Amino acid sequence: MITVIVQHVAEDYDTWRPIFDEHGTTRQAHGCESERVYRAVDDPNAVAVVMEWPSKEAAEGFMADPSLAEAMQRGGIVAPPTITFGDRVPQPAH
Numbered sequence: 001m002i003t004v005i006v007q008h009v010a011e012d013y014d015t016w017r018p019i020f021d022e023h024g025t026t027r028q029a030h031g032c033e034s035e036r037v038y039r040a041v042d043d044p045n046a047v048a049v050v051m052e053w054p055s056k057e058a059a060e061g062f063m064a065d066p067s068l069a070e071a072m073q074r075g076g077i078v079a080p081p082t083i084t085f086g087d088r089v090p091q092p093a094h
Contacts, residue, residue: 001033004059005084006049011076013045019075020049023067027051030062056085 010016020037027035033052040046053059062068063083072081 001088002053002056002059003086003088004051004053005086006051006081007083008047008072008077008081009043009079010045010047011078013039013047016045016047016075016077019071023071026065026067026071027062030065031055031058032062059085 017037024032024035031054033054035049035051038048038050040048051059053062
């Protein structure tokens with residue numbers, strides 16, 4: 001399981017969110033298993049999306065889907081996102 005964190009800024013969160021939700025079927029088609037959305041406390045248009053994927057390749061397949069760029073444009077994303085791929089690190093035994 002791979003966790004992907006995408007951080008970006010939208011012109012307006014209330015415009016971006018319905019488009020993000022609408023694009024969920026495409027994320028699922030590429031294998032996305034879960035997603036959570038966070039807004040920055042000091043800037044409600046700064047968004048972080050945390051998604052779980054079965055593999056890095058599945059996430060990259062979604063990111064290469066042409067519909068993603070179109071959805072980001074319609075959602076008013078103002079700059080390229082910061083993307084972090086992560087593997088969960090087990091908690092040490094206490």
